[in-house]
Amino acid sequence: MNVAVLLLGYAALIAVLAPPLLARTHWAARAPRLGIWAWQALTATVVGSVVLAGLALAVPVLPVSGGLAELLQACSLTLRQQYGTPGGGAVAASGTALALAVLARVVWCLAAAVLRAWTERRRHAAVLAVVGRAHAGLGVTVLEDARPAAYCLPGQGHRVVLTSGALAALEPGELDAVIAHERAHIRQRHHLVLAYAEGLERAFPRLSLFRTAAVETRRLVELAADDAATARTGSLSLATALVELAGAGGRPAGSSSAGSPAGPPASLAASGGQVAGRVRRLLGGHRPLHRAVVWGGALAAGALLVLPLVVAAQPAMASTGTKSCPLPDAPVAAWGVW
Amino acid sequence: MRGFGELEQAIMDAVWAADGPLTVREVLERLNRERAQERAQELAYNTVQTVTEILHRKGWLSRAKDGRAFRYRSTKSREEYAASLIDQVWATGADRTATLVRLFDAMDEDEVAELRAALGERRERRERGRGAGDAGSRS
Numbered sequence: 255m256n257v258a259v260l261l262l263g264y265a266a267l268i269a270v271l272a273p274p275l276l277a278r279t280h281w282a283a284r285a286p287r288l289g290i291w292a293w294q295a296l297t298a299t300v301v302g303s304v305v306l307a308g309l310a311l312a313v314p315v316l317p318v319s320g321g322l323a324e325l326l327q328a329c330s331l332t333l334r335q336q337y338g339t340p341g342g343g344a345v346a347a348s349g350t351a352l353a354l355a356v357l358a359r360v361v362w363c364l365a366a367a368v369l370r371a372w373t374e375r376r377r378h379a380a381v382l383a384v385v386g387r388a389h390a391g392l393g394v395t396v397l398e399d400a401r402p403a404a405y406c407l408p409g410q411g412h413r414v415v416l417t418s419g420a421l422a423a424l425e426p427g428e429l430d431a432v433i434a435h436e437r438a439h440i441r442q443r444h445h446l447v448l449a450y451a452e453g454l455e456r457a458f459p460r461l462s463l464f465r466t467a468a469v470e471t472r473r474l475v476e477l478a479a480d481d482a483a484t485a486r487t488g489s490l491s492l493a494t495a496l497v498e499l500a501g502a503g504g505r506p507a508g509s510s511s512a513g514s515p516a517g518p519p520a521s522l523a524a525s526g527g528q529v530a531g532r533v534r535r536l537l538g539g540h541r542p543l544h545r546a547v548v549w550g551g552a553l554a555a556g557a558l559l560v561l562p563l564v565v566a567a568q569p570a571m572a573s574t575g576t577k578s579c580p581l582p583d584a585p586v587a588a589w590g591v592w
Numbered sequence: 593m594r595g596f597g598e599l600e601q602a603i604m605d606a607v608w609a610a611d612g613p614l615t616v617r618e619v620l621e622r623l624n625r626e627r628a629q630e631r632a633q634e635l636a637y638n639t640v641q642t643v644t645e646i647l648h649r650k651g652w653l654s655r656a657k658d659g660r661a662f663r664y665r666s667t668k669s670r671e672e673y674a675a676s677l678i679d680q681v682w683a684t685g686a687d688r689t690a691t692l693v694r695l696f697d698a699m700d701e702d703e704v705a706e707l708r709a710a711l712g713e714r715r716e717r718r719e720r721g722r723g724a725g726d727a728g729s730r731s
Contacts, residue, residue: 378680384601384652385673397674405681417678490714497707533707537714 261307295555311349367453408445428495438482613663
């Protein structure tokens with residue numbers, strides 16, 4: 255019972271504290287990949303804690319069957335004692351239900367997010383294969399459209415797509431920067447990063463932790479790709495390219511056919527400020543965090559991720575110390591058994 | 593099956609390049625004329641007919657009876673397809689970024705003007721900075 259309370263308290267603490275403390279911090283923009291990892295670790299540790307809390311409630315009544323039961327009779331008694339729950343069956347049942355419900359919801363929503371993105375990408379790629387032309391020099395696919403635009407289709411058979419409008423609007427150095435940015439998205443598998451964040455957001459839309467994590471992740475993957483691109487081409491080229499694309503983007507240029515909408519859909523307006531912020535960041539001179547600080551932060555996030563496992567396993571580890579438990583007393587082995 | 597996709601693309605290219613609807617025989621002649629220039633192997637009539645029929649079933653081509661043969665035309669122009677793809681990218685809203693990641697976004701004109709000015713200033717400063725030591729490095 256104590257373990258479950260501890261785990262739930264930990265999950266609640268992180269869910270409440272993380273969004274205001276971590277969103278819009280300055281260090282995340284200085285180390286976007288660390289920021290992405292921090293959000294992944296925090297969201298995963300909250301989900302993990304709740305699931306483990308449910309399981310910890312269920313341990314005392316876990317049915318242990320057959321010969322193993324006899325062998326471990328004394329041990330399971332000790333385990334029951336360690337995880338001792340007042341309320342017995344009802345609490346255990348609700349614990350199991352909680353663990354299963356949370357787990358099922360997360361798995362379902364993550365799978366749905368990945369599958370939906372994959373289906374849409376495939377449909378898009380099928381049309382692109384017939385309509386697009388390969389640009390041998392740049393190694394990209396070109397679409398005939400006067401609107402300057404650039405995007406990437408990640409995943410299997412990934413490709414970078416530019417419109418003829420973008421080819422005409424950008425200087426060679428700017429094109430290189432844009433392509434390097436898109437390749438970084440593909441190389442760093444940002445589609446999976448985003449699918450994870452968006453899957454969790456869909457699983458628990460009411461929780462501000464997951465909403466904030468998704469918003470921040472979307473911002474940080476762009477910054478991470480910007481950093482990868484500027485390492486190759488210099489920040490001024492990328493900043494210029496961003497302004498050129500954003501300045502002309504969405505407006506259907508005179509020759510554009512097919513009655514495209516007169517402006518970007520409403521959903522884009524919200525992220526409009528993002529590009530401006532990125533350009534200012536590129537112009538302001540990027541000061542990446544010190545390598546040691548980044549590693550320290552990454553380890554701290556990892557520790558937060560492992561903490562609920564340690565808390566949940568602690569009573570089991572304690573039981574291995576008692577004489578009644580015929581488990582090897584090396585804690586390493588106890589991990590495997592539990 | 594990669595070759596199959598390339599053939600679909602080649603047939604659509606031929607139909608889009610033509611002035612009017614084409615029969616399978618005419619498509620075949622155009623494709624083989626190109627392939628003769630590239631010294632590639634000639635395509636068989638049946639292959640082209642099969643793939644043309646597939647394109648018809650997929651909705652890329654429409655057909656009308658002309659004597660004993662069908663004449664095929666594209667249902668939409670290449671530009672219309674390209675525009676529909678770009679529209680789709682635009683419509684991929686802020687909550688659907690896992691599908692594709694786009695590098696362009698809306699900005700209002702004031703913001704664009706402000707950033708253009710900042711960029712120009714930065715470039716100028718860099719040009720001057722090359723002559724005058726590290727004068728421009730503080731920012």
